[in-house]
Amino acid sequence: MLHAFAVLLGLQLAGEALVRAVGSPLPGPVIGLVLLFVWLVTKLPLPQETGAAADGILKHLSLLFVPAGVGVVQQLPLLGTEGWKLLAIILVSITLSLTATAVTFAALAKLMKIDSEAPERKQR
Amino acid sequence: MINFVDLWVYLSGSTLLWLTVTLVAYIAADAISAACGRHPLANPVLVSVVFISCLLVLSKTAFPSYFAGAQFIHFLLGPATVALAVPLYRHLPEVKRMFVPMIVALIVGSVISITSAVLLAKWFGLSKLATLALAPKSATAAIAMGVAEQIQGNPALTAVMVIMTGISGAIIVTPLMNALRLKNYAARGFAAGLVSHGIGTARAFQVNPLAGTFAGIALGLNGVLTAILVPLLLPWLLG
Numbered sequence: 001m002l003h004a005f006a007v008l009l010g011l012q013l014a015g016e017a018l019v020r021a022v023g024s025p026l027p028g029p030v031i032g033l034v035l036l037f038v039w040l041v042t043k044l045p046l047p048q049e050t051g052a053a054a055d056g057i058l059k060h061l062s063l064l065f066v067p068a069g070v071g072v073v074q075q076l077p078l079l080g081t082e083g084w085k086l087l088a089i090i091l092v093s094i095t096l097s098l099t100a101t102a103v104t105f106a107a108l109a110k111l112m113k114i115d116s117e118a119p120e121r122k123q124r
Numbered sequence: 125m126i127n128f129v130d131l132w133v134y135l136s137g138s139t140l141l142w143l144t145v146t147l148v149a150y151i152a153a154d155a156i157s158a159a160c161g162r163h164p165l166a167n168p169v170l171v172s173v174v175f176i177s178c179l180l181v182l183s184k185t186a187f188p189s190y191f192a193g194a195q196f197i198h199f200l201l202g203p204a205t206v207a208l209a210v211p212l213y214r215h216l217p218e219v220k221r222m223f224v225p226m227i228v229a230l231i232v233g234s235v236i237s238i239t240s241a242v243l244l245a246k247w248f249g250l251s252k253l254a255t256l257a258l259a260p261k262s263a264t265a266a267i268a269m270g271v272a273e274q275i276q277g278n279p280a281l282t283a284v285m286v287i288m289t290g291i292s293g294a295i296i297v298t299p300l301m302n303a304l305r306l307k308n309y310a311a312r313g314f315a316a317g318l319v320s321h322g323i324g325t326a327r328a329f330q331v332n333p334l335a336g337t338f339a340g341i342a343l344g345l346n347g348v349l350t351a352i353l354v355p356l357l358l359p360w361l362l363g
Contacts (some may be wrong), residue, residue, distance in 0.1 A: 026270075078281070090289050105314050
């Protein structure tokens with residue numbers, strides 16, 4: 001677990017360093033994601049428990065949003081005046097994007113006759 | 125005899141108290157969600173955030189003292205973003221098969237999500253800061269906060285918009301998809317992850333494992349695409 005965590009943190013650090021070095025518009029963790037993905041695809045050696053460590057941290061992904069969410073207490077003055085507008089905009093915007101995304105995906109999959117279940121699955 | 129005031133003063137300033145409160149509140153909220161049969165309204169993030177916020181307001185605790193403890197959980201958003209490469213790689217066969225529908229839906233969804241938020245904000249006459257905070261709202265928190273820094277927005281306000289978007293999406297996605305009579309769970313999950321990032325992905329996993337997988341993929345892809353699109357689209361949308 002220790003090795004796997006070192007890989008995740010190391011790649012995030014590499015991502016942050018790359019972002020600063022080249023002035024990339026992408027945040028450091030996203031570069032870290034891309035680096036890990038390339039690492040997996042090229043089948044370079046990785047600590048065996050990397051998959052389990054990733055599953056562990058992703059299993060409780062919603063917990064990680066709680067501290068930032070509690071930041072709402074700092075925004076109460078703004079939310080008091082603009083809160084209902086913000087909520088209305090979010091609701092309209094997500095209804096449009098949820099519908100557009102799901103309908104586009106399902107319509108194209110149907111048009112191209114693609115079944116969503118894959119025959120074989122990679123384990124790592 | 126113990127002086128409770130002194131004890132409270134000591135504990136409320138310690139990082140351990142608020143770290144523990146965050147963890148315990150989430151465990152309790154998750155148990156409530158399970159007891160409600162994973163009803164969308166019993167969202168664990170919503171319940172924990174409301175509970176902890178009330179606690180902070182009632183105990184007159186300033187957010188920085190809370191965050192001094194909770195930052196250890198918040199910090200994990202970074203490595204969690206990196207970890208998204210693992211499910212993406214594992215489901216590479218599905219991703220390759222669904223490549224065309226996914227990429228088209230990704231671009232359509234991401235552009236509509238950013239454009240509609242910014243245009244509506246302009247239309248409602250919102251402040252510049254609120255408009256900038258809404259633009260990357262569908263990206264996962266770590267990414268959206270990074271984007272906010274780049275566009276001279278407010279990362280803390282952006283994080284709150286991200287969480288509001290995540291929770292609202294997780295609540296409406298199931299009834300909305302049922303109303304649209306969409307039975308393709310890959311498509312439903314993909315939409316949930318694209319719009320409502322990690323919170324939508326957690327919701328999709330509650331409904332269906334295939335939906336959860338595609339939500340995770342969408343969360344990763346839209347995180348990257350939002351980081352690219354927001355700085356590109358913003359001058360044009362605001363101009």
